[in-house]
Every structure is written in C-alpha cells, then in structure tokens.
Amino acid sequence: MVAEAQNLKVSVWRGTGETGEFETFDVPSRESQTVLDVVSWIQQQADPTLTYRFACRVGMCGSCAMMVNGIPRWTCRTHVKKVSENNTLRIEPLRNMPVIKDLVADMDPFFDKWVSAEALHHPTSTRNDAITPVDATTPERQAADAGIECINCGICYAACDTVAGNPDYLGPAALQRAWTLLNDAKDGGRIAILDAVSGSGGCHNCHSMGSCTRYCPNELDPMSAIAGLKRETFRHALRRKRDA
Amino acid sequence: MLDLKLYMAQRLTALIMAPLVIGHIAVMIYAIQGGLSAAEILGRTQGSVFWFAFYGLFVLAVSVHAAIGLRVIAHEWGGLKGPALSALTWAVGLGLLIMGARAVWAVTWA
Ligand code: FES
Numbered sequence: 001m002v003a004e005a006q007n008l009k010v011s012v013w014r015g016t017g018e019t020g021e022f023e024t025f026d027v028p029s030r031e032s033q034t035v036l037d038v039v040s041w042i043q044q045q046a047d048p049t050l051t052y053r054f055a056c057r058v059g060m061c062g063s064c065a066m067m068v069n070g071i072p073r074w075t076c077r078t079h080v081k082k083v084s085e086n087n088t089l090r091i092e093p094l095r096n097m098p099v100i101k102d103l104v105a106d107m108d109p110f111f112d113k114w115v116s117a118e119a120l121h122h123p124t125s126t127r128n129d130a131i132t133p134v135d136a137t138t139p140e141r142q143a144a145d146a147g148i149e150c151i152n153c154g155i156c157y158a159a160c161d162t163v164a165g166n167p168d169y170l171g172p173a174a175l176q177r178a179w180t181l182l183n184d185a186k187d188g189g190r191i192a193i194l195d196a197v198s199g200s201g202g203c204h205n206c207h208s209m210g211s212c213t214r215y216c217p218n219e220l221d222p223m224s225a226i227a228g229l230k231r232e233t234f235r236h237a238l239r240r241k242r243d244a
Numbered sequence: 245m246l247d248l249k250l251y252m253a254q255r256l257t258a259l260i261m262a263p264l265v266i267g268h269i270a271v272m273i274y275a276i277q278g279g280l281s282a283a284e285i286l287g288r289t290q291g292s293v294f295w296f297a298f299y300g301l302f303v304l305a306v307s308v309h310a311a312i313g314l315r316v317i318a319h320e321w322g323g324l325k326g327p328a329l330s331a332l333t334w335a336v337g338l339g340l341l342i343m344g345a346r347a348v349w350a351v352t353w354a
Contacts, residue, residue, distance in 0.1 A: 162320070165320030165321065166245055166319060166320050169245075198248035199248075200245050200247045201245070202247060202248065204246045204247060204248055204251035205316075230251070233248050234251075234252060234255070237248060237252060
C-alpha cells in the first residue's frame with residue numbers, strides 16, 4: 001500500500017506516575033488506519049519502550065481505551081480520519097485514573113468501585129437446583145439486557161465530570177452493572193445492591209450530565225441506568241419507612 | 245458526599261418549594277402592581293396564620309435545599325470534604341433558617 005503524502009503529527013503522553021510530558025512522533029498516514037494502529041506503529045517503528053494496552057483489536061475486550069484529542073475512545077475501533085484535527089492526534093491515558101506508565105492507566109480504583117457498588121453476582125441457587133428460567137419479555141429483563149453488553153473499558157468513567165470533581169463517586173460503569181443485576185432474576189443481592197449504591201459515593205451524586213451515555217462505545221445508556229437506581233432506592237426507602 | 249438521605253431531603257424540599265415559589269412570585273407581582281405600601285402589606289400579614297405557614301414552610305425548605313446544593317458545589321468545585329464540608333452544610337442551613345425565621349416572625353407575628 002502506498003503511504004499517503006501527509007504524515008500524522010502524533011503527541012503521545014510519556015511518563016511514569018504523576019510526572020510526564022508529550023512526545024511528538026511523525027507517523028505515516030494510511031487508508032483505514034485506527035488510532036491503535038498509530039500507537040502500535042510508534043511502538044514497533046519509533047520507540048519500543050512505549051507502554052500501552054490492547055488485546056482483541058476488535059472492540060470486545062475493552063483494554064485499549066485512551067484519550068484521543070481530549071475524548072475517551074476505544075482506540076482499536078476508532079478511525080484516525082474521523083478524529084484527527086489537521087492531521088494531528090493527541091493521545092493520553094484515560095482521564096480520572098492514576099497513570100502507571102505512558103498510555104496505561106491504573107484501573108484498580110475503577111474495578112474496586114464495581115465491588116463497592118455490589119456490582120457482582122449474588123448467587124441464588126447451587127448447582128443442584130434447577131436453573132432459574134429467564135423470561136426475556138419482562139420489563140426487568142429488558143432493563144437488564146439494555147446494559148449488559150458493557151466491556152469494562154472505562155470510557156464512561158473517564159468521560160464523567162462528576163467522577164472528576166468527586167473522586168469517591170462510584171461512577172457510571174459500576175452503577176450500570178449494579179442496575180442490571182438489580183433487574184436480573186438470577187441475582188439475589190437486591191438489598192445489598194440498594195444499600196451499596198445509596199452511600200456517600202453512590203448513585204445520588206450523579207448530575208445526569210450524560211457524558212457516559214454520549215461516549216459509551218457500545219452505545220449503552222448508563223445515565224438512564226443510574227436514574228433507575230435513584231428511583232428504585234427512593235421507592236425502597238419510602239417503603240421501608242412505611243413498613244417500619 | 246451525597247447519600248440517599250441528603251438526596252431525598254433535597255428532592256422533597258424541591259417538591260415543596262415549587263408551588264411556594266410560584267405563590268411567592270405571584271404575590272410579589274400583585275403587591276407591586278396594586279401599589280401596596282409596606283404598611284398595607286404588613287396589615288395583611290400581621291397575625292395571619294396562613295402567611296406564617298406559607299413563608300415558614302418556604303424558609304424551612306429553602307434552608308435544607310440550599311445547604312445541600314451548596315454542599316455539592318463546595319465539594320466538587322472547591323474540594324472541601326470531611327468535617328469542613330459538614331460544617332459548611334450546617335452553617336448555610338442554620339444561617340438561612342435563622343435569617344428567614346426572623347423575617348417571617350417580623351412580618352407575621354412580631
Ligand atoms: S483492543 Fe479489545 S476493545 Fe480495543
């Protein structure tokens with residue numbers, strides 16, 4: 001394939017932990033080139049010490065997310081020509097997370113919050129019990145299905161201005177998973193989930209700004225899932241008062 | 245920073261405030277258009293259980309609602325947290341309540 005005349009000017013964040021700076025590379029521009037292709041070209045052709053993360057390259061694993069010209073994106077499915085501005089790209093590690101090195105963000109705090117939100121399976125039966133049937137037509141199941149394809153890429157979390165201003169906030173991904181489990185006939189953690197998302201970092205901190213829904217690469221809608229949690233916790237609290 | 249209790253308190257006070265704000269604005273426009281003097285206004289509010297309840301409830305709701313709203317802004321924009329954030333929340337809430345209660349008292353009962 002013939003390289004197009006113009007090269008891309010790519011600024012890449014380099015550094016360990018909190019310190020670092022941008023380093024600029026000239027990368028040959030190609031037809032159908034993804035941002036991940038550009039990062040890989042730099043690592044293979046210009047500087048083998050560049051650290052970044054990817055696995056599947058087809059938008060399934062969620063490991064390649066980075067900030068591209070200030071916007072969080074799954075880089076393996078993001079075409080350069082859709083996001084470059086005057087043939088330049090600025091690539092940084094995901095926002096709202098500590099940096100390990102170069103383009104690799106530390107996702108531990110992100111996943112710790114999934115656990116804090118009780119966004120994990122709460123089994124209702126053992127291997128000896130019959131399998132709980134799942135009725136795909138119930139509104140609960142449909143609410144669960146709407147959010148179930150999350151690939152844990154962290155893009156919504158990086159996009160969220162509430163996380164940026166309020167670091168204890170659990171964030172859209174964890175809360176959306178809590179919501180899908182709350183609506184899942186096979187999950188038995190209803191009260192645990194409602195309590196977990198009602199704490200000081202819980203769903204009520206959300207201002208419904210909607211960056212999560214705007215930037216989710218799988219076109220999920222965490223903002224509405226969080227609104228569902230707000231409604232459900234509110235209702236549950238009123239009911240609890242009445243029954244007390 | 246904003247748990248379920250604070251969230252509920254803010255939503256419920258918003259619910260209370262919505263009709264009261266409309267009532268308040270309507271009364272202001274009416275009072276100005278009709279050219280009521282201060283003495284005439286006081287003549288209607290003094291001793292009125294209705295106006296005492298109307299503005300008393302308004303002040304109560306505003307104090308709770310504003311204290312929680314400012315708490316969020318102070319945390320997200322000002323980085324305030326922990327005891328300092330609680331202190332600010334209470335100071336705003338009680339400050340508004342005292343000032344508002346004095347005003348209500350002055351125009352309805354004093
Ligand atoms: S590399 Fe797997 S989602 Fe991009």
